[in-house]
Amino acid sequence: ILNVExxxxxxxxxxxxxxxxxxxxxxxxxxxxxxxxxxxAKSPEALFVMTLNGDEKKKGRISxxxxxxxxxxxxxxxxxxxxxSATYLCAFxxxxxxxxxxxxxxxxxxxx
Amino acid sequence: DTExxxxxxxxxxxxxxxxxxxxxxxxxxxxxYWYKQKAKKPPELMFVYSxxxxxxxxxxxxxxxxxxxxxxxxxxxxxxxxxxxSALYLCASxxxxGGADTQYFGPGTRLTVL
Numbered sequence: 068i069l070n071v072e073x074x075x076x077x078x079x080x081x082x083x084x085x086x087x088x089x090x091x092x093x094x095x096x097x098x099x100x101x102x103x104x105x106x107x108a109k110s111p112e113a114l115f116v117m118t119l120n121g122d123e124k125k126k127g128r129i130s131x132x133x134x135x136x137x138x139x140x141x142x143x144x145x146x147x148x149x150x151x152s153a154t155y156l157c158a159f160x161x162x163x164x165x166x167x168x169x170x171x172x173x174x175x176x177x178x179x
Numbered sequence: 180d181t182e183x184x185x186x187x188x189x190x191x192x193x194x195x196x197x198x199x200x201x202x203x204x205x206x207x208x209x210x211x212y213w214y215k216q217k218a219k220k221p222p223e224l225m226f227v228y229s230x231x232x233x234x235x236x237x238x239x240x241x242x243x244x245x246x247x248x249x250x251x252x253x254x255x256x257x258x259x260x261x262x263x264x265s266a267l268y269l270c271a272s273x274x275x276x277g278g279a280d281t282q283y284f285g286p287g288t289r290l291t292v293l
Contacts, residue, residue, distance in 0.1 A: 071221075099279035110183065111222075111269070111284040118279050156221065164277040165235060169221035 069093055071159045072172035080147050081178050088173040090157030094138035101158040101167060102131055102142055111156065114142075131175045147177040185285035186269050192259045193293050194260060202253040203271030208283070210234075210276035211253040214269040215243060216287070222269055228253060229276040260292045 071092045080086050094099065097169035101116040115124040120135040128145045144151055154174045183204045192198050202211065206273040210229050214222040227235035242264075244256040253270055267287040273280040 101281070103284075108286070110286045113281045113283065116279050116281055160279065164279075166224045166237075167225070167282065169223075173220050 069159060069161065069168040071157065071168050073155075073157060073173050074112075075173060076171065077174040077176070079176045079178065082147060082149060084147050084177075085143065085145045086147055086175065087141050088155065088175075090140045090142070090159075090170050092138050092140075092159040092170075093156070093161070094136060096161040096163070097135045097159075098162040098164055099160040100133055100135075100140050101150040101160070102140070103156040103158065104129075104153045105156055105172070114155075136161045142173075144175070147175070149177045151175060151177050152177045183270055183282070183283050183285035185288050187270075187288060188286070189289045189291075191229055191291045192257065192260065192292065194262070196260075199257065200255040200268055200270075200290075202255075202272075202285055203251055204268075204272040204283070205251055206272065206274075206283065207250075208272035208274050209250060210273045211247060212271040212273075212282065213253070213255055214271065216267040216269060220268075221228055221258045240276055256263075257290075260290075262292050264293045265290055 100117045102109040105111040117133040118175045120131040121174045133140045154172040156172045186201045213225040216222040225239045226245045231247045246254040269287045270285045271282040273282045
C-alpha cells in the first residue's frame with residue numbers, strides 16, 4: 068500500500084491571500100505526480116502532471132513544484148479568489164505505471 | 180472536447196436490484212477507469228480497461244461487473260449490492276494506460292444502496 072499524504076486537510080483563507088499546501092509520497096520508484104482540482108458536484112479537473120525532479124509548472128495563479136528525492140510536491144495559489152475554493156488532490160504513480168494512488172486532499176475555502 | 184460523461188448522476192437501488200452505470204468519452208482515449216470514492220476518502224481504483232480489454236481488477240467483489248463494449252464506452256453492471264457499496268463512482272479516461280498521461284474524470288454517479 069503506497070502512502071500519499073496531503074496537508075493540511077483543510078484551509079480557510081481570505082480573498083487575496085496566497086497559500087500553499089503539500090503532497091508527500093514515496094521517494095522510491097517515482098514515475099509521475101498528478102495534481103487535480105475538484106469542485107463540489109463537478110468533475111475533478113487535471114491541473115498538472117509532473118515527472119522530473121525539480122520540475123515547476125504554472126497555470127495562471129496556480130503553480131506546483133516537485134522534489135522526487137525527498138518525496139514531496141507543493142501547490143501554490145497566488146492571490147486566492149473565492150472561485151479557487153475546491154478540494155485539491157494529488158495522485159502518485161510509481162514506475163510500475165499501473166495506477167494512481169490519491170492523497171486525501173486539501174479542502175481550500177476562500178472567503179470574499 | 181475533453182469531456183467524460185457519466186449517467187445517471189444519481190442512483191438509488193435496493194439490494195436485489197440490477198442496475199448499470201455508464202461512461203462515455205470521445206477523445207480517442209484507449210484507457211478507461213472506474214474509481215470508487217467513499218465520503219471524506221480519496222478515490223480508489225476499481226478497474227482499468229486498456230484497448231477494450233480488462234487490464235486491472237483491484238480485487239473488486241463480483242457483484243460489480245465492468246464491461247467495455249467499444250473504445251468510447253465503459254459500463255459498470257451492479258447486482259446484489261450491499262449498503263456499504265453506497266459511494267460516488269467516478270469514471271476516467273486517458274490516452275493510454277501505464278504512462279504519465281493525464282486522466283480525465285467524469286462528474287461521477289452518486290449511488291445509494293438501500
